[in-house]
Structure formats: structure tokens, C-alpha cells
Amino acid sequence: xxxxxxxxxxxxxxxxxxxxxxxxxxxxxxxxxxxxxxxxxxxxxxxxxxxxxxxxxxxxxxxxxxxxxxxxxxxxxxxxxxxxxxxxxxxxxxxxxxxxxxxxxxxxxxxxxxx
Amino acid sequence: xxxxxxxxxxxxxxxxxxxxxxxxxxxxxxxxxxxxxxxxxxxxxxxxxxxxxxxxxxxxxxxxxxxxxxxxxxxxxxxxxxxxxxxxxxxxxxxxxxxxxxxxxxxxxxxxxxxxxxxxxxxxxxxxxxxx
Numbered sequence: 462x463x464x465x466x467x468x469x470x471x472x473x474x475x476x477x478x479x480x481x482x483x484x485x486x487x488x489x490x491x492x493x494x495x496x497x498x499x500x501x502x503x504x505x506x507x508x509x510x511x512x513x514x515x516x517x518x519x520x521x522x523x524x525x526x527x528x529x530x531x532x533x534x535x536x537x538x539x540x541x542x543x544x545x546x547x548x549x550x551x552x553x554x555x556x557x558x559x560x561x562x563x564x565x566x567x568x569x570x571x572x573x574x575x576x
Numbered sequence: 577x578x579x580x581x582x583x584x585x586x587x588x589x590x591x592x593x594x595x596x597x598x599x600x601x602x603x604x605x606x607x608x609x610x611x612x613x614x615x616x617x618x619x620x621x622x623x624x625x626x627x628x629x630x631x632x633x634x635x636x637x638x639x640x641x642x643x644x645x646x647x648x649x650x651x652x653x654x655x656x657x658x659x660x661x662x663x664x665x666x667x668x669x670x671x672x673x674x675x676x677x678x679x680x681x682x683x684x685x686x687x688x689x690x691x692x693x694x695x696x697x698x699x700x701x702x703x704x705x706x707x708x
Contacts (some may be wrong), residue, residue, distance in 0.1 A: 474705055475672070477614075478661070478665050481614050481658070481659060481661060481665075482660075482662040482665040482666060482695070483662075483694065483695055483698045483699075484612060484699075484702065485617060485658045485662075486655060486658045486659050486699065487656050487664055487698070487699040487702040487703060488617075488621075489617055489651055489654050489655045489657075491652065491702065491703065491706045492624070492642070492651075492656055493617075493620075493642065493647070493648070493650070493651025493652075494648065494651050494652065494655065495583075495639075495641070495706075497639075497643040497647065497648060498648065499652075500641075501707060502703075502706050502707055503585070505706035505707070506639055508628070508632045508635050508636065509638075511635070512628065515625065515628060521583040522626065524621070526680070527618070527621070528610045528618045528621055528622055531614050531615065531617070531618040532615055532618045532619075534611065534614060535611040535612070535614045535615030535618065536610060536615065537613035538608055538610065539611050539615070539647065539671055541677070542606070542611070544607065545605075545608070546588060546592060546595075547596070548633070549587075562615070565618070565619060565647070565674065566656070568622060569622050569625065569627075571625050572625045572629050573598040573625060575629050576625070576628060576629045
């Protein structure tokens with residue numbers, strides 16, 4: 462039987478979809494709405510707190526997991542959707558989607574390890 | 577063989593707007609396009625972490641930029657799409673991972689309800705930690 466990378470791609474898609482479903486609504490609310498609009502959580506994104514969070518190895522790992530899996534989920538779904546929308550050049554779509562997700566994931570790892 | 581055979585697979589023409597005609601197709605497309613907001617938000621966090629690595633001044637500028645009207649509008653929209661993703665994702669869980677306990681198949685609603693329960697706990701924990 463020919464080897465296929467589909468299970469890996471699909472697991473990352475599914476894992477990312479699950480993580481995104483569980484944590485992103487609350488995270489978007491906190492970082493994008495509550496803090497900027499001054500609703501209850503003024504201190505949530507304070508520099509020292511974020512530095513402490515990212516300084517912690519578990520914090521780094523969790524943040525990397527959320528970013529990496531969300532990006533792969535988005536990349537895979539977007540690739541499939543582009544096909545559904547009639548963009549037939551599969552290879553270009555594949556390179557663009559996974560390429561951006563891959564580069565951004567590497568950037569996330571580098572940035573997290575630098576803090 | 578006398579005939580020239582065309583070996584390209586037949587691709588039926590579809591109008592690019594096929595998903596606008598029927599509600600369920602539109603619903604499907606909106607569900608798929610939630611991924612744009614999920615990916616974009618992941619990039620926003622990445623930028624925030626990059627600015628954090630540059631020190632307090634750069635990070636302060638990033639946090640200030642989150643208050644701009646464009647940023648607020650983006651996050652409002654992203655929240656709506658993220659919630660839509662959560663609801664549709666949980667709705668698919670019984671099909672994606674049917675569960676059997678011994679002889680019995682766990683009913684789909686139980687699987688969905690369990691996901692909502694975990695979601696509630698995770699979200700409440702994140703909000704409490706952010707508030708502390």
C-alpha cells in the first residue's frame with residue numbers, strides 16, 4: 462500500500478479544530494475585547510504577567526501548541542475550501558497554505574524560545 | 577487503436593457562486609471560512625509575542641494598538657466566527673469520534689454535551705486566570 466501523509470495532516474487539522482473550539486472564544490474575548498475596552502480585565506495583558514507566562518516552559522509549550530495547531534487547522538481547512546471555491550491549482554494552494562502555517566509556526570517557536 | 581483518447585479526468589463546470597444558492601451550502605461555506613479568523617487570530621498572538629520579546633515599549637505599543645477601531649472590529653468578528661466554529665465543531669463530534677462503552681453506543685447528544693461542559697470549564701478558568 463502506498464504511504465500517505467493524510468493521517469498526519471488530518472490529525473493536525475482535527476487537533477487544531479479541537480483546541481480552537483475550546484480556547485479561542487475566551488482568548489479572543491480576553492485579548493481582543495475585554496482588555497482593549499477596559500472591561501474588568503485591565504491587568505490581564507500586563508507586560509510583567511505576560512513575561513512570566515512566556516518565561517515558564519509550560520506557558521511556552523501551551524502557547525506554541527495553540528498557535529501551531531490553530532494555524533495548521535486553518536491552513537488545511539482553507540486549502541480544502543479553496544478547492545471547493547473552484548481554485549484548481551492544488552499545488553499552489555497547498556504550498557501557500559501549509560507554507561504560511563509552517564513559517565509562522567517556526568517564527569512562533571523562535572520568538573517563544575527567545576523570551 | 578484508431579481513436580485518440582483524452583486521458584484528462586472529466587471535471588464538471590461549477591459556477592464559482594455555487595454555495596450562495598442554497599442555505600445549507602452557504603452554512604457549510606461560512607463554517608469552512610471560520611478558519612480565516614482562526615488563522616488570523618493565531619497570527620495576532622504571534623505578533624503580540626514578538627512585540628513582547630522586544631521589550632516593554634514595543635509590547636505597550638502592541639497593547640495600545642489593540643484598542644484601535646479596526647482591531648476591535650476584527651476581534652468582534654473573530655469572536656463571532658470562533659463561536660460558530662466551536663458550535664459546529666462540537667456538533668460534528670459524534671460523527672467524527674463515535675464512542676462505545678462495552679456493548680452500548682454512547683448517544684451523540686451525550687458526546688456533544690460533554691464537549692460543551694469541558695468548554696465551559698476551560699473558558700471559565702481562562703477568564704478567572706485573566707482576572708486574577
